[in-house]
Amino acid sequence: MLSPQIHLRNQWLSLLYRHHQGWLMGWLRKKLGCPHHAADISHDTFSRLLALDNLPDIREPRAYLLVTANRLMINEFRKRQVEQETLQAVALLNADDSSHSPETICSARQLLAQVLLMLSEELDEKARRALLLARVDGLGYREIAATMQVSESSVKQYLSRALVHCHARLYPGAP
Incomplete structure (x- = not known):
């Protein structure tokens, strides 16, 4: 009772x-x-x-x-900003365009290296896996939940944790 x-x-x-x-x-x-x-x-x-x-x-x-x-x-806005910047860095590195300056390419590589380090060493397994399933494989909450055998609410928590962590690491001292 x-x-x-x-x-x-x-x-x-x-x-x-x-x-x-x-x-x-x-x-x-x-x-x-x-x-x-x-x-x-x-x-x-x-x-x-x-x-x-x-x-x-x-x-x-x-x-x-x-x-x-x-x-x-x-x-949510901050998380999407980090996602967008990461995707732009990946797109820049994958682009077969010689018009980018060496500084721009170097900056994109550094950003991507930071994100990969965060994913491989600093995030717990569930948050890392959920983020990769969402951003690399393009799965939605329901599909990630089924793949990981957890609730959609847990998936949202994992993704939120991963994106907040990435933002904090990429922008130290930012609110």
Whole structure:
């Protein structure tokens, strides 16, 4: 049987979700322009609350949800930036174009070497495997989950961990 405190917490979270999830989804759809990304960020926003051991005193639920969702969007933007820069470096190295300066090629090789080092030595096996399945093999969350025999939620966590780690290593001191 659940303790009264846990029961109250679950009731409060359920009520918060029922009253504000639709509103948050609408706001995110307008902001992101994509219902799928909006659903992911909305899900992650409420997942953050569920993961907290002690819930904060939330007097303005919508403001709290907006701040959390905005932080998640910023993190997602940063992850995509790292992905894009890595893909550009790989494309530059694979291009059969002699118009690139030696400095540009050297810089791209250094970036790629850093990413490969991070993947091979610094990331745990699950995060590394999920990242390679997503970015090299082009698999989606569901396919990666099936391949790794884990949940889609775990795949998202692995990918998030890998991309945050790569960003931190490529941009030390960046927020």
